Amino acid sequence: EAGVTQSPTHLIKTRGQQATLRCSPISGHTSVYWYQQALGLGLQFLLWYDEGEERNRGNFPPRFSGRQFPNYSSELNVNALELEDSALYLCASSLYLAGQETQYFGPGTRLLVL
Amino acid sequence: AQSVTQLDSQVPVFEEAPVELRCNYSSSVSVYLFWYVQYPNQGLQLLLKYLSGSTLVKGINGFEAEFNKSQTSFHLRKPSVHISDTAEYFCAVSDPFSGGYNKLIFGAGTRLAVHP
Numbered sequence: 001e002a003g004v005t006q007s008p009t010h011l012i013k014t015r016g017q018q019a020t021l022r023c024s025p026i027s028g029h030t031s032v033y034w035y036q037q038a039l040g041l042g043l044q045f046l047l048w049y050d051e052g053e054e055r056n057r058g059n060f061p062p063r064f065s066g067r068q069f070p071n072y073s074s075e076l077n078v079n080a081l082e083l084e085d086s087a088l089y090l091c092a093s094s095l096y097l098a099g100q101e102t103q104y105f106g107p108g109t110r111l112l113v114l
Numbered sequence: 115a116q117s118v119t120q121l122d123s124q125v126p127v128f129e130e131a132p133v134e135l136r137c138n139y140s141s142s143v144s145v146y147l148f149w150y151v152q153y154p155n156q157g158l159q160l161l162l163k164y165l166s167g168s169t170l171v172k173g174i175n176g177f178e179a180e181f182n183k184s185q186t187s188f189h190l191r192k193p194s195v196h197i198s199d200t201a202e203y204f205c206a207v208s209d210p211f212s213g214g215y216n217k218l219i220f221g222a223g224t225r226l227a228v229h230p
Contacts, residue, residue: 006157033217043204045217056217090157094216100165101208101216105150105158 002027004093004106012112013081021076021109025093031055032074033094033103034066038087046089049074050096081113116140118207120221128229129197135190135224137205147188148206148218149179158204164188175199200228 005024013019025032034046045058049068057064063079072093078085088110092103121136139145146165150158162173169181179190188205202225206218 004157035218042222043206043218043220045219048217058217092158092218096216100146102148102160102163102165103218104160107157 004091004104006089006091006106006109008109009107010110010112012114014114015081015083017081019078019081019085019111021078021089021091021111023074023076023091023093023106025072025074025091026095026104029093029095029104030072031094031096031101032068032072033092034074034076035090035092036060036087037090037108038084041087043090047076078111083113086111086113116145116207116209116219118205118219118221120203120205120224122224123222124225124227126227126229127195130194132193133191133195133199133226135203135205135226137188137190137221139186139188139205139207144209146208147179147181148208149173149177149188149190150204150206152202152204152223154201161190161203195226195228197228197230199226201226 007022031050033048037043048056052068066076068074088108090108092105094101094103117140119138127133148163149161162171164171164181172178177192202223204223205221208216
């Protein structure tokens with residue numbers, strides 16, 4: 001069974017540009033989570049999508065946004081890029097079943113803002 | 115709010131020696147606990163999880179962890195490490211009763227360095 005996939009693996013942008021990151025969940029999973037792993041800041045929760053709806057977001061500005069498509073894949077958009085947005089962005093998918101849930105992670109997209 | 119403390123930022127150990135990576139979380143009525151491993155330039159791989167039941171949880175690659183509710187700890191152990199275990203290890207907690215959202219709260223990570 002294929003795991004969570006993310007594209008692109010690397011992305012280089014300049015300040016002020018927009019970045020789009022993509023995530024395909026494990027087949028059958030309906031939830032997608034996005035996390036940011038920035039140097040010195042650890043892993044921080046960004047966004048949670050389930051059944052096409054944004055369910056929760058972390059403590060990030062509105063220029064971080066995204067969506068989930070009918071096939072449960074997801075897109076993360078970062079507008080007006082700043083240098084501190086440089087990080088590894090990890091996507092995870094899960095299926096909430098019988099009151100339990102486990103998140104499985106993709107390989108990540110490394111974003112570099114110059 | 116939930117928080118996770120990984121007590122050691124780095125743990126050096128010789129090959130074939132035992133290792134324990136420590137994790138404490140802030141108290142809650144009920145939590146789910148996870149250990150993930152991140153190899154260089156890769157994403158996170160699930161090592162093991164505690165959702166309910168037996169407090170001793172066995173995972174992949176010979177790792178195990180023990181859930182201790184009274185001490186709010188979830189330490190990771192391996193009786194004999196290999197060079198290939200060199201990686202960053204993250205402890206994470208989610209609170210299934212936290213108002214309908216299940217984000218993972220991660221510790222800062224412990225870098226395990228196995229030396230020959």
